Amino acid sequence: MSKGPKENEFTIKIANVNGTGSASANALLMKVFFRMGIPVVGKNYFPSNIQGLPTWYEIRVSGDGYLARSGRVDLLIAMNAETYQQDLHEVAPGGYLLYDSTWPRRKQLHRDDINVIGIPLSKMCNEHFDTARARVLMKNVAYVGAVAALLDLDMDIIRESLQKTFAAKKHLLDANQTAISLGYDYAKENFACPLPFRAKSIDKTSGHIMIDGNTATALGCLYAGATVGAWYPITPSTSVMDAFKNFCEKHRRDPDTGQRDFAIIQAEDELAAIGMVLGAGWAGARAFTPTSGPGISLMSEFLGYGYFTEIPAVVIDVQRCGPSTGMPTRTQQADIMACAYASHGDTRHVLLFPSNPEECFYMAVQSFDIAGRMQTPVIMLTDLDIGMNDWMCRDLQWDDGYERDRGKVLSPETLERMPRFHRYLDIDEDGIPYRTFPGDHPRGAYFTRGSGHNMYGAYTEDAGEYQEVVDRLRRKWETAKKYVPKPAMEYSEKYRTGIISVGSCDDAVREARDQLKATGVGTNYMRVRAFPFTNEVQNFLDTHDRIYVVEQNRDAQLRGLLLLETDVEQDKLVPVLHYNGLPLTADIVFDAVNEDLKKGVAA
């Protein structure tokens, strides 16, 4: 169900060549809407490449606050000749295409049902700037100027934004301002500005920030008190550690001595990265590793070790398109199953599913608390869309009364009073044993082993002793349900149709629910936020007749996990799947639900 563009409701897509400096111009454009008080989201569709391949940036402006991918293009800025034909086709009928008219378009590259705006961006920049680099870069800034005229952007905000960005670089500020004027003036002189759809300042972004999920995750790790970060660079998770390092250099470094209250270790591979995290967790530090699907595959052996030996660890999986290398710069939610049961043997892991950067921040902190409390690896699954795109979120808040949950750790003083210590005794009958840190007390010593061990921590090949330990681990899993976040619910007794989704599907599902409601279809909604599933999940399954499970993978992995881990009839759960690597749109959900409902009516 596509709606046409109108004031403060439209989508701009910019086609560029990567490595030409378009990112900063596009970010500037996106920020201008935000600073005008209009809800906005910027999504980057970029290649796994350093220079020379096509890249797109999509800005959805929505006064109504719908911030999923829109799935339509109202204004396309075509800066890449190579993709011009494809880009031309994407423009919605009645929409606009802006191109660099320095070079003529071929006749066949034409559509009668859209409006074409030609601006000689290269020509103007070549005349005004001396160096080759400046000419390339400023071309991008010039189209921002043109868009400012076409969409009636607030020029004061653009000026302020440039001043803020280039405060210390006067010559760059001048160049940028010149380029903005070039585009702005040309558009004003040659076209009817503004366009029928335009931007108008409102007040819907105060109390909000624009932040990507990886940065928010890194902030969460900083605030949780993580001191050891081990990682191997992998798209799209790399910027988690980049951001963590920047925050730590600022907030965790003694300004006088230069000494660091953190250790960031770039590992030789993901096998080592998770080994370091387990070593640090075993020795009493909060430690984490960010990675993506291929890293999870490599970490699986150690994840099983961490589960069986009960060591806290936090893994951030910023999911990308699989299988195998897949599409490293495209998004998906296809690691759910691999993470839930990562490693051989009877293994299961606590998973957390944030839906946006704001939740990344809070859930990163929670991940450490749960890992410490449950003495087990916790995997927080985000994805490329959340991790690398700028999302509008409420201001992040911090409660200074927060205390770390390090779980059941025996202090040297307690050990001194104890006659003896055994590592895997279930003293409190909640499945969680007590642990000690190396170096604390002679009585705290124990032997950590991935081989069969009994409740005292000793090696065993005895059938009963072995089973006792794995049965307790299962009891511990039940206890975990008390500590993981409950699902987010929107429930009314009126409705018997439900939608379940996870992670970054949230915005598209919310938008689709509004669209469905407008056509008379009311739904309840549950967004799963953790595995193991809590009782609320079972209740939701029990109280609905038909449930659409919306997720971004081919094999309906969340649905599969629900079928395995809850008591629900298979037929009740209708898969709604999207997995081509681009973020989910509301239309996809709306259409799938409608189609299924029609089938139901026909039958």
Added chain:
Amino acid sequence: MSYISKPKVTHPGLPRNELGMTIREYEGGMSTLCAGCGHDSVTRALVQAAFELSIPPHRMAKLSGIGCSSKTPAYFLRQSHGFNSVHGRMPSVATGANAANRDLFFVGVSGDGDSLSIGLGQFAHAVRRNLNMLYVIENNGVYGLTKGQFSASADIGSTAKKGEENLQPPMDPCQLVISLGGSFVARSFSGDKEQLVPLLKAGLMHDGFAVVDVISPCVTFNDHEGSTKSYQYTRDHYHPAIFADYIPPSEEIRAQYDEGDAMPVTLHDGSQIVLRKADPDYDPGDVASAIEYLQRHRDAGEIVTGLLYIDEQKPEMHALNKSVAEPMSSLPFQRLCPGSGALKSLQDRFR
């Protein structure tokens, strides 16, 4: 089985170290390795080294990978935390544990399979990081637990028990570590406690990654004629050795020799190793000459032992990181969390 605990017998006359502890308090569980295994001698050497250094046992962390060698941390220092990790991955666990608590003594026990095959990557990178730990490789040229496959340190031409010939060149951990920029490289023999214990002590006290490659014979799987370490080979090249195709419940063989002499030492399995102490004029601080020396003697069929390379000036991991002096694991939370005020102001850049 390793869950059989060793009776703790303390003789009243046993010597005590600076902590007032006897060597018994540095022991661990009963070994489950084959009788006469070289690894048990290394275990005893580690016990003696820690005892003589008066290290409080609970201030030591002992880690290992998988294999016969990696079982041994259960057999020493029962008051230390132990970490028997997964195959070839002990260096990463030690790295993380050391990152969290730099105040502990770290000892890693590995084997030639664990360090030179499945774990070569992690081993090499721990060297590069100059992780502050003692890293012992119990090197026997063979996979014991899986019953006799060649390891990466097996010599060209040596055969497995069933006759298969090894065609690939052996890897020398010492040459490897020196070339990778290691800061402490030693080689010894499990039967030579007099040489080994001081090397282990030096390694424990070295500020950086101390590799001690210990030739530690496998009594069960390298005891046949086709092996370069066999009776036959020994007789042809040096002098007669004991041919034994069974597992003897024998006593530990000890080799003692003076500096400068080369001598063939007959191991449990009847194979022959020529041990040579570093020459008096050998320079353990020069990479190029150390590698040249090792290669030359290796070509001559000899194995050079002793402290082969040392550089105390190379900064270890925490020095490179400019880490705070106290352990990361005990930093107070207030110091780690910037708090609500900082969160508020740092969000300005996201508006």
